Amino acid sequence: RERTYIMVKPDGVQRGLVGEIISRFEKRGFKLIAAKLASPPKEQLEKHYADLSSKPFFPGLIKYMLSGPVFALVFEGLDAVKTGRVMLGATNPLQSAAGTIRGDYALAVGRNICHGSDTVENAEKEIALWFPEGIVQYSLLQESMIFE
Ligand code: GTP
């Protein structure tokens, strides 16, 4: 079963959207397998967004991500990476569809509430980066009501 790393960014935490975001993923049928509030060191955020280090907005992005705690989450389920990205909406909230998290709660690309892994390979890397302590295993009792 596929896993994805979802992170509520500092603006999402400050705006009280942690519960809403968890709730959307739970209700969709994803299994919550890890969650914590974190104030990561700068180096960890630079590692998380390493692919973007040459972009002009990178310093601003790191400053934004350091502006308060983040809420780190791992969800597991069918096509979790792609479906998670669809639930988040387009990177720029001005282009995010209504009904997506960014499309419902954000306006600016530099304050877009949440992160979601973009590939299965990156999801596994991000889960290892954010949850080095490992993840609890359990089975979802109503799984046969969610998956064929
Ligand atoms: P994440 O889920 O956070 O990784 O976003 P994404 O995958 O939709 O976009 P990407 O990985 O390309 O960019 C990471 C983050 O950098 C975005 O979510 C934005 O917060 C920020 N970002 C991306 N492009 C821009 C930009 O053009 N300007 C500014 N200010 N920020 C940007």
Ligand code: MG
């Ligand atoms: Mg990204």
